[in-house]
Amino acid sequence: MFEQIADKLKDAKKIVFVTGAGISQESGIPTFRGTDGLWRKYDPMKLATIDAFYDDPKLVWEWYEDRRKNILAAKPNPGHQAIAELEKYKDVVVLTQNIDGLHQRAGSTKVLELHGSIIRIKCTVCDFKGDFKSSFDELPPKCKCGNILRPDVVWFGESLPQDVWQEAIIQANSCDMMIIAGTSLVVSPANTLPIYARQNNAILIEVNPEETVMSQDMQLSLKSTSAIALPELISIFQK
Numbered sequence: 001m002f003e004q005i006a007d008k009l010k011d012a013k014k015i016v017f018v019t020g021a022g023i024s025q026e027s028g029i030p031t032f033r034g035t036d037g038l039w040r041k042y043d044p045m046k047l048a049t050i051d052a053f054y055d056d057p058k059l060v061w062e063w064y065e066d067r068r069k070n071i072l073a074a075k076p077n078p079g080h081q082a083i084a085e086l087e088k089y090k091d092v093v094v095l096t097q098n099i100d101g102l103h104q105r106a107g108s109t110k111v112l113e114l115h116g117s118i119i120r121i122k123c124t125v126c127d128f129k130g131d132f133k134s135s136f137d138e139l140p141p142k143c144k145c146g147n148i149l150r151p152d153v154v155w156f157g158e159s160l161p162q163d164v165w166q167e168a169i170i171q172a173n174s175c176d177m178m179i180i181a182g183t184s185l186v187v188s189p190a191n192t193l194p195i196y197a198r199q200n201n202a203i204l205i206e207v208n209p210e211e212t213v214m215s216q217d218m219q220l221s222l223k224s225t226s227a228i229a230l231p232e233l234i235s236i237f238q239k
């Protein structure tokens, strides 16, 4: 399956992964836009914008509490583990749109969270940032400053954390291989990262059972799930 890229993979010095919800699907975490995707059941404009949050903070908090419980009960799958394992052989950086922390739990050490983390909270007004408590006495929880706290995630219409985004561009622009796994590549600006990689003549590989808007721009498109394809890819180094 990987003969065509085995040599290129062996030669690559720095490999950057761009990951999305699909990589955690086999850990039991739903994607957003697939058949069982969250946006098929819920309206993103009622749950994932700052206006929606101010309209009904309790509803949004309850949705995140449910998802957080599911995420904390989930385990990294062979896809996450393969990426972590690759650090033994290569300079690996993970640029993830996921908020689930599963790359870090699998052992990846260089992970940039483009859309924040469900494990952190921040104040809607002051600079306070912190970790989630196991549960809150009231929803929405309040900051010491008296204003309401929110999950530390990036909603539609919000900027990505600028330090993280600038670093992501630097990483994408300096890799010689980019592996894009489990993302529909419809959400900007994360979907521009392959363009930065191409500016450096990086090889683009996609791992996704479905065609995406950028499949035609890839040097290799593996139509498989990440828990199957990524361990096979990494096995090239174990032979």
Ligand code: BJW
Residues within 6 Å of the ligand: 019, 020, 021, 022, 023, 025, 026, 031, 032, 033, 034, 037, 048, 097, 098, 099, 115, 153, 154, 155, 156, 157, 158, 159, 160, 181, 182, 183, 184, 185, 186, 187, 188, 189, 207, 208, 209, 210, 212, 224, 225, 226, 227
């Ligand atoms: C498998 C698999 C397996 C399945 N193995 N693969 C019009 C109005 C307002 C804004 C915009 C607009 N037009 C464009 C915008 C910008 C907007 C945007 O891109 N919208 C598009 C939807 C059109 N972007 C933003 O707003 C961003 N900010 C921004 O641009 O700031 C500047 C700005 C300011 C003001 C106005 C305009 C611009 C912020 C984006 C934040 C996204 N937030 C979310 C929620 C995060 C928190 C949370 O989780 O609750 O991030 S939305 C959701 O989408 C989540 C994801 O990270 C993100 C990407 O989704 P992802 O990961 O690609 O998942 P899916 O479900 O789409 O795809 C899964 C893929 O996996 C599929 O391809 C499957 O086939 C595959 N798969 N199983 C491998 N086992």
Ligand code: ZN
Residues within 6 Å of the ligand: 123, 124, 125, 126, 127, 128, 143, 144, 145, 146, 147
């Ligand atoms: Zn505060």
